[in-house]
Each structure stands twice: as structure tokens, then as C-alpha cells.
Amino acid sequence: MKVGFLSIGSCKTDMRAAQMALFDSGHSAEAFLTVQPSSIEWGVSQLRAVCDAIAVEGDTAAFYSVYTDLTDSPATFERDGKLFGIAKAVTEDWLYDVFIPLVNSKNKRSRFEVIIFKTFGKSEDELKNILKDYTKRSSKVKIALFPDFLECEVHARCSASMPRTELTDISGKLNELLYKFTYAYDRTSVTECVAQLLKEQKLKIKTAESFTGGSIAKELTSVSGASEYFAEGLVTYSVASKISRLNIPAETIASSGVVSRDTAYNMAVGLIESRNCDIAIATTGNAGPTVGGNGQTGECYISIGDSELVHTYKYTFDGTREENIRSGVKNAMFLLYDYLERRRILLNKERASDRDGE
Numbered sequence: 001m002k003v004g005f006l007s008i009g010s011c012k013t014d015m016r017a018a019q020m021a022l023f024d025s026g027h028s029a030e031a032f033l034t035v036q037p038s039s040i041e042w043g044v045s046q047l048r049a050v051c052d053a054i055a056v057e058g059d060t061a062a063f064y065s066v067y068t069d070l071t072d073s074p075a076t077f078e079r080d081g082k083l084f085g086i087a088k089a090v091t092e093d094w095l096y097d098v099f100i101p102l103v104n105s106k107n108k109r110s111r112f113e114v115i116i117f118k119t120f121g122k123s124e125d126e127l128k129n130i131l132k133d134y135t136k137r138s139s140k141v142k143i144a145l146f147p148d149f150l151e152c153e154v155h156a157r158c159s160a161s162m163p164r165t166e167l168t169d170i171s172g173k174l175n176e177l178l179y180k181f182t183y184a185y186d187r188t189s190v191t192e193c194v195a196q197l198l199k200e201q202k203l204k205i206k207t208a209e210s211f212t213g214g215s216i217a218k219e220l221t222s223v224s225g226a227s228e229y230f231a232e233g234l235v236t237y238s239v240a241s242k243i244s245r246l247n248i249p250a251e252t253i254a255s256s257g258v259v260s261r262d263t264a265y266n267m268a269v270g271l272i273e274s275r276n277c278d279i280a281i282a283t284t285g286n287a288g289p290t291v292g293g294n295g296q297t298g299e300c301y302i303s304i305g306d307s308e309l310v311h312t313y314k315y316t317f318d319g320t321r322e323e324n325i326r327s328g329v330k331n332a333m334f335l336l337y338d339y340l341e342r343r344r345i346l347l348n349k350e351r352a353s354d355r356d357g358e
Contacts, residue, residue: 001083002025004047005090007034008058009279013090016146018055020097023155031166037062053083053103057090078351087117089127111160111178113172119152119181120190120334126157127152141170148332151190154178191219197208198229199339201347203278205336206271207233208246210258211285211300215329231276236267246270259295260284265312269304272310279306281332285315287324294309300328304335 003022005013011034011208011223019029027107030051035043036058047054056063063086064073076085076098083106085099118177119127131154140162156174158167175182183190191353198205207217217233220226239258242251256262267282285300298317303310315331317324 001101002030003027003051003103004031004051004054005029006040006043006047006054006056006059007032007061007090008037008040008043008056008062010034010058011056012057014092015091016148016202018090018095019144020146020153020155021092021100023142024112024157025100026110026112026157027100039348040066048080048082051082052087052107053099055090055099056084056087057094060086060088076233078106079198097155109128113158113160113162113167115156115158115167115174116184116186117154117156117174117178117182117188118184118186118188119154119178120150120183120330122181123151126153127154127178127181130250131174133150136174136179137217140166144290153230182343183334190330192223194220194333194340195223195226195229197337197344198279199225201340202232203229203340204228204276205229205279206231206274206277207282208267208271208282209233209235210237210242210286211266211283212325212328212332213237215325216281216283216332219284219333232271232274242267247273257294257299259299260299261312264301264303268305268310268312270300272305272307279336280304280310281336283328283332285328286320287328295344297345298324300324301326302335304339315350 007013007016011032013032020072021027031047033043033047040063043316044054064070071078078084083102085102087094124145127145131143140158142157146155157172158170184193192357205220207220209216214233214235220230220344234245236245240257240264242248246267247270248263252262252266264282264284267284268280269284270276271280281302281304283300283302286295286297288297290297300315300317301312302315303312305311311337314326317327319327
């Protein structure tokens, strides 16, 4: 069924989450409309023209004051063949527990199996191009892409009545196309993946941030149990702090500049040499909006490594200051994930080799 969303006063709906919830349930989010109380009837009429069901949120008292024939302010009702669900705020829980069952009761749908690929580094258009040949050939699977900044979730929806062998075959073929860009096969965030890998490998991490201003440390500590793996976070924003806190040679900054590969590298090395640290990650750069120091606007260096090897990566972002910082954090988290996943695979191979040699 086609679903419309009417927000009265202000929109609280997470549009992307709503689109995913409805797609996974066999429906579609057709329109999102925000109106003031004086325009409720107009908003409803607009959505009725294109939708089979309407989710209403916000000033529910104003909604019921317009439709005075509704007794007892029902949370759900049907009028002229259209379904309505009313809530103070459209949340994922409300969608799954109240609204989607309401829609399903009207339009008997089969149950679905949904395969999820959480990807990073490819745009929506690039992923569509990668999947185009497969989507042309397959009529038993519906695919939708849900981009979010530098990430994109790919959802593949199949009938739950499909034989398990066929579902496994579909999953395998899609994975062949997407695995290089996929970091999770469920709704797990990259930060949660990083946290889990750090815990599993019993590693301690430290951060030193200039470009990202402490946002990486905030991201790493946003997961419950962060004390198991997070040792310390420094915001070494000034040149003086980089020298005094991380022991970066003053001549390195003088010769290479504060925004440079050498400075980022030495920031990470300084963390590692401070001990109680298995992994270090450091950032330096110029987030903008104006050119400062020796770095161009949007220029960013991220260093990551351990006592044996430190890698440094250069990025050039072209967004606002806030977007550039967010890009720096996202890329840093994915560098961490890639580093930890490679390390996990290597450790597993070494353990397998040791068992074979016994």
C-alpha cells in the first residue's frame, strides 16, 4: 500500500527509517507533508489523492478538533477506504507495532524476508549501476537503496514463502556484487562493529584529534562498554599541544606544516609511544570554511596504526565545515573497521595454521 505522512506543527518522523520500515513490510512511503493546524483538512486531502493510508503525528488535539465526528479520539480508524493512524510522534516502534499491522490488516500481504547490506564508500548511483544487471534478470526480488551521507543500506525483499535454497542463492549472488563495500548484514552501525572488534581482540585504542575536534572519541564512547577498549582521547588543536602532549618534533611541523601527512603520522606515533595503547588514530587538517595555516579548505589527514606500522591517508572534502568534520569522522571509523577486520582475519588464519601444525 502507498503511505503518506502528515505532520501537524513540526515533523518528528525519521523519513529514512519510515521508508525502510515500509519497504521491508511490502509497502511504500509516497509523501511527507508538514502543515499548521489551520491546514489539516487541506493536507489530508492532498495525501488522500495519492495514498491508501495516512500516518498523522504532532498536534493530535488539533486533528481531532477538525474531525469532530470521531468519538473517543481513536488511535486508528478507516474513512472512505483510507486508513489512518494517529500518534504524537511517528517512531519506528509505533510503525512496527501499530501502523504496519493496521495496513497489513487491510491489504493482506505475504510475509517477507529482507536481506540487508550496509555499505560504505559507494554512492547510490554507483550501487545502482553495480546492481543493474542483476535487477534486470531477477523478478523475485525487490531492491531499494537508502543512502545516508557516506553510507547506503541496500535492502533486498523476497517472499517468505520462497524456498530457503533459492533465498540463499539470491543472498549469495548479491553478496558477490556488494561484499567489497559491505561492513554489516544487519542494522548494526559501523561504530558498533568497531566496538565489537576491539572487544573481541582485547585491544586498547587512543585518539588524538585536531580536524575532528574530539568527535571520533565521542563516537567510540557512544557504545555501551567503551571502557573495555577506549584508553584516552586528546584534542590537540594547537601546535603547542601537538608538541607538548604528543612529542611531535617542532622541526617536523615547521618543515611540513600542521596540516600534513608527517604531522598526522607523528600524532599517531606519539599516542603509541605513550603506552597503554594497542591502536592509535589521529587527525589533522583544515575543516574550513576559510583557508588556515598551510592546508587547503577540506584537506584532512588520518593516521592509524600500531607499534609496528602506521598508515596515513589523505582526503579532500568539499562540504561545509560541519559536513567536512562529519566526513572525517566517518572515514576514520571505516579505516578503523577495515584495520580491525583485516587483523581479525589474519589472527584467525594464524590460529588455524597453528592447529594444523599440532
